Amino acid sequence: MxxxxxxxxxxxxANIYPMTADMALRIGAAAGRYFRNDGxxxxxxxxxxxxxxxxxxxxxxxxxxxxxxxxxxxxxxPVPTPAVGMLTTSMRxxxxxxxxxxxxPHHDNGIKFFGPDGFKLSDDAEDEITRLVSDGVEPVxxxxxxxxxxxxxxxxxxxxxxxASFPHGMRLDGLKxxxxxxxxxxxxxxxxxxxxxxxxxxxxxxxxxxxxxxxxCGSTDTALAARTILEHGADVGICLDGDxxxxxxxxxxxxxADGDQIMALMAARWARAGTLANGTLVATVMSNLGLERFLQxxxxxxxxxxxxxxxxxxAMRAGGHNLGGEQSGHIVMTDYATTGDGLLAGLHFLAAxxxxxxxxxxxxxxxxxxxxxxxxxxxxxGTDPLAAAAVQGVIRDAEARLxxxxxxxxxxxxxxxxxxxxxxxxxxxxxxxxxxxxxxxVARAA
Numbered sequence: 001m002x003x004x005x006x007x008x009x010x011x012x013x014a015n016i017y018p019m020t021a022d023m024a025l026r027i028g029a030a031a032g033r034y035f036r037n038d039g040x041x042x043x044x045x046x047x048x049x050x051x052x053x054x055x056x057x058x059x060x061x062x063x064x065x066x067x068x069x070x071x072x073x074x075x076x077x078p079v080p081t082p083a084v085g086m087l088t089t090s091m092r093x094x095x096x097x098x099x100x101x102x103x104x105p106h107h108d109n110g111i112k113f114f115g116p117d118g119f120k121l122s123d124d125a126e127d128e129i130t131r132l133v134s135d136g137v138e139p140v141x142x143x144x145x146x147x148x149x150x151x152x153x154x155x156x157x158x159x160x161x162x163x164a165s166f167p168h169g170m171r172l173d174g175l176k177x178x179x180x181x182x183x184x185x186x187x188x189x190x191x192x193x194x195x196x197x198x199x200x201x202x203x204x205x206x207x208x209x210x211x212x213x214x215x216x217c218g219s220t221d222t223a224l225a226a227r228t229i230l231e232h233g234a235d236v237g238i239c240l241d242g243d244x245x246x247x248x249x250x251x252x253x254x255x256x257a258d259g260d261q262i263m264a265l266m267a268a269r270w271a272r273a274g275t276l277a278n279g280t281l282v283a284t285v286m287s288n289l290g291l292e293r294f295l296q297x298x299x300x301x302x303x304x305x306x307x308x309x310x311x312x313x314x315a316m317r318a319g320g321h322n323l324g325g326e327q328s329g330h331i332v333m334t335d336y337a338t339t340g341d342g343l344l345a346g347l348h349f350l351a352a353x354x355x356x357x358x359x360x361x362x363x364x365x366x367x368x369x370x371x372x373x374x375x376x377x378x379x380x381x382g383t384d385p386l387a388a389a390a391v392q393g394v395i396r397d398a399e400a401r402l403x404x405x406x407x408x409x410x411x412x413x414x415x416x417x418x419x420x421x422x423x424x425x426x427x428x429x430x431x432x433x434x435x436x437x438x439x440x441x442v443a444r445a446a
Contacts, residue, residue, distance in 0.1 A: 051187065
């Protein structure tokens, strides 16, 4: 069997391989066997999900597969992805599973795994689960079948952990906050936490119907949040994605600050406070060159990784770093969480506003970005447009033209059949030219 795991778990269109009920059943059984490899009883798994209609189907199928191997299943219902990581450890589970396709539209779904330490699985663990899916798993005898139980207070436990990370005694009184929950997993917990900390909360994207997750809202479509900020005279906007592991911050004018700007602010503040481990921020190859220059001016380092918050976390753990993330809005603070947490990052941004007394607009533009352009090209299954000689020739020419002026990054998406073409260059005209030429070449080969 080909590897079913991508950049962030298993993902695809619901009811199309590999995201079918039958595959979820087999994946559940394989994961159950992998994490219950000593054959003893008492093993448990926590399962959370976002608000997609297909989440019910995958929750049931995974539960059936897991209990067939003797695993006890604790069902959290709709909770953010970082809540699953947190609750896996606090509930002493052997594995955590999040059913979500993150920022993708409703017709997609995915399965993400967390180990007993609350961190995402290694490649070796994913490969072994893939092998077990392919080979099949022998179910336990009838008397050893696992039990399933709903846990009603998962989001409240997560909310308390979030509030405990907020500076002691600090309140958000006087701040008017727009919170966009993308009709996703945080549609209840995010407004609740902000209100409990004293903010005046204007919630949008808080009415999921199974189909509207990420539709015209959330971290990938901030226009609604920007309009709402202006209409209500709000101080700041926090835009989450469907599973709330990423965030975009909007200032009082509706201007967007991406993950790079948020990380720049936090790295500088943590460095001044002496809490930025090793004076290093971990980010991916997609982060803007302007962020790297900003950190260098502060006497700080940037360690780059492959795209995906899992790679960021792996590098953070290996190097003993405590702050990292992605331009797309995954902000990882391992002092508080095991994975990207959009609401946690939003709270720490609000804390910076309170502590400095400055408006959001003064905190969201730490550095000047180098012009960057990203375009995606969809390709047909079974094709490899990047292997085409014509495409490789255009790429070599672009690299030569950008030498000394910028950089070029071309990669396949780990979650969709897309080639992502990204370039940075001080000359915006040259930037557009090289990207468009590569995109055209890839499209012809796709």
